[in-house]
Amino acid sequence: MKRNKNTYIVLITLVATLGGLLFGYDTAVISGAEGSLQIYFAESLSLSSFVHGLTVSSALIGCIIGGFISGALSTKFGRKYTLIIAAILFSISALGSAYPEWLFFSFGEPSFALLFMFNVYRIIGGIGVGLASAVSPMYIGEIAPSHIRGRLVSLNQFAIIFGMLVVYFVNWGIARGQSAEWINEVGWRYMFASEAIPALLFLVLLFAVPETPRYLASQNQNDEALKILGKIYNQARAKATLSEINQSFDEGKRGKLFSFGVPIVVIGILLSVFQQFVGINVALYYAPRIFESMGAGRDASMFQTIIMGLVNVIFTIIAILTVDKFGRKPLLIIGSIGMTVGMFGVAGMAYANAIGIATLIFIIVYTASFMMSWGPIVWVLISEIFPNKIRGQAVAIAVAAQWAANYLVSSTYPMMMEFSGGLTYTFYGVMSILSAFFVWKFVPETRGKSLEQLEMRLKDSSKEEMERSSAH
Structure with missing residues (x-):
C-alpha cells in the first residue's frame, strides 16, 4: 500500500516537473536560433546589436512579469489551474515565435511588425516560464510528504537542466546536414515550434492531477482535501494532516505578506x-x-x-x-x-x-x-x-x-x-x-x-x- 502511495506521489510530481522542463526548454531554445534571428531580423531590417540583444532577452521580461503575478493567480485559481495557464502560454509562444506572420499573412517578409510580434510571443512564453518557475515547486512542496519533499522538489531543478539538454539536442538535430540558408530562413522556426510538443503534453497531463490539499483547505473544500491526502497517507495520518493544515488557517484563509x-x-x-x-x-x-x-x-x-x-x-x-x-x-x-x-x-x-x-x-x-x-x-x-x-x-x-x-x-x-x-x-x-x-x-x-x-x-x-x- 505504501509503495502504491509513493508511486502516486511520484507520478503527480513528474507531471508538475514538466513545468520545470519547459522552463529550461524555453530559456535555452534561443541559443540555437539566436544567430539566425540576427540575420533574419537584425540584418534584414538594419537593426543595431542593442535591438538584437533586446530581442534575444525579451523572454526575461515575461519571466519577471510571470513570477510577479504567480501569487495572485495561484491564490485565486489554484496551483493546478495556474500551471494549466502556463502550459497554454508555452503553446502559444512556441507556435507564435515560430510563425509571427500568422497575424499579418505576410510570410517570408521580415518587417518591424513581425519583429514586434516575435517579441510579444517570446514575452508570452516568458510569462509561462515565470509562472511555472514559481508554481511547479510550490505545487510539489504542498503535495509531497515531508520525508521525501526535498527530493521531489529537487526533481524540478533536474527537469530544468534536462529541458536545456533536450533543446540543445533538438536544435542540433534540426540544423544537422542543412545549409546555413535553410537554417536562417526555416530552421529557426522549427526550433521554436518544437516546444509545442512538450507544452501540449504538459497541458493534457495536468487535467489528470489533483489540486493541492493545502489550496483546497484554504477554499473550505475539506472533503476534497481529505480525499487527496488519503491517497498520500494512511487515513489516520491524512486526518491529522488536514487538522494541522486547517489550524494554520485558523485566523482566516489569507494573511498579509508580513503577518509572520x-x-x-x-x-x-x-x-x-x-x-x-x-x-x-x-x-x-x-x-x-x-x-x-x-x-x-x-x-x-x-x-x-x-x-x-x-x-x-x-x-x-x-x-x-x-x-x-x-x-x-x-x-x-x-x-x-x-x-x-x-x-x-x-x-x-x-x-x-x-x-x-x-x-x-x-x-x-x-x-x-x-x-x-x-x-x-x-x-x-x-x-x-x-x-x-x-x-x-x-x-x-x-x-x-x-x-x-x-x-x-x-x-x-x-x-x-x-x-x-x-x-x-x-x-x-x-x-x-x-x-x-x-x-x-x-x-x-x-x-x-x-x-x-x-x-x-x-x-x-x-x-x-x-x-x-x-x-x-
Whole structure:
C-alpha cells in the first residue's frame, strides 16, 4: 500500500516537473536560433546589436512579469489551474515565435511588425516560464510528504537542466546536414515550434492531477482535501494532516505578506538573489563564449559546454539523493565553498591570462558545486519556508526578484568583462562567500518537518522577537 502511495506521489510530481522542463526548454531554445534571428531580423531590417540583444532577452521580461503575478493567480485559481495557464502560454509562444506572420499573412517578409510580434510571443512564453518557475515547486512542496519533499522538489531543478539538454539536442538535430540558408530562413522556426510538443503534453497531463490539499483547505473544500491526502497517507495520518493544515488557517484563509514578520520574506528574496548573483547564468548562457575567449576553437568550446551540461545533470542527481538525508543548510554551505574555489580559480587564470585545461576544471568545480546545492535547494526552501496563508504572495515576490537578478547579472556581464575579466569572476567569488555566511547565519533548516510544523516554529520565533522588542 505504501509503495502504491509513493508511486502516486511520484507520478503527480513528474507531471508538475514538466513545468520545470519547459522552463529550461524555453530559456535555452534561443541559443540555437539566436544567430539566425540576427540575420533574419537584425540584418534584414538594419537593426543595431542593442535591438538584437533586446530581442534575444525579451523572454526575461515575461519571466519577471510571470513570477510577479504567480501569487495572485495561484491564490485565486489554484496551483493546478495556474500551471494549466502556463502550459497554454508555452503553446502559444512556441507556435507564435515560430510563425509571427500568422497575424499579418505576410510570410517570408521580415518587417518591424513581425519583429514586434516575435517579441510579444517570446514575452508570452516568458510569462509561462515565470509562472511555472514559481508554481511547479510550490505545487510539489504542498503535495509531497515531508520525508521525501526535498527530493521531489529537487526533481524540478533536474527537469530544468534536462529541458536545456533536450533543446540543445533538438536544435542540433534540426540544423544537422542543412545549409546555413535553410537554417536562417526555416530552421529557426522549427526550433521554436518544437516546444509545442512538450507544452501540449504538459497541458493534457495536468487535467489528470489533483489540486493541492493545502489550496483546497484554504477554499473550505475539506472533503476534497481529505480525499487527496488519503491517497498520500494512511487515513489516520491524512486526518491529522488536514487538522494541522486547517489550524494554520485558523485566523482566516489569507494573511498579509508580513503577518509572520519581515525577516522570512527577506530571507526568501535573498535566497533568490544570491542564487543569481553568484554568477551561474553567466556560466550557463555564456559558456561557449567564455571557452572561446580563453583560446578554445568553436568546436572545442561546444564540446566543453556539453561536458559542463553533463556535469550539471550528474550533480543535480547528487542533490536529489542527499537533500533529505543531509539537510538543506549543509549542502548550501558546501556548495558556496565549492563555488568560491571555482570562481576564484577562474579569476586567477584570467588575471594570469593563462589558457588551458585548468580553466575548464575550475568552471566544472563551480557549476558542479552550484548544481548540488544552490540550483535545486533554493527552490526547495522557497516552497517550504513560507506559511500557508502567505505562500502564494511570498513565492511570487521571491521568484520575481530571482528573474530580475538574473536579468541584471546576464545583461551586465559583457560590460564587466570589457572592464576586467579577473575582477568580474572575483565579484562572483565574493558573492559565493557572502552566500555561505548568509545561509549559516539566517536560513532555517527545514529537513523532515511538515509545512505546518515549520509554520508553528516561525510563529514561535516571531512571538519571541516581539516579546524581546517590548522588553526593551
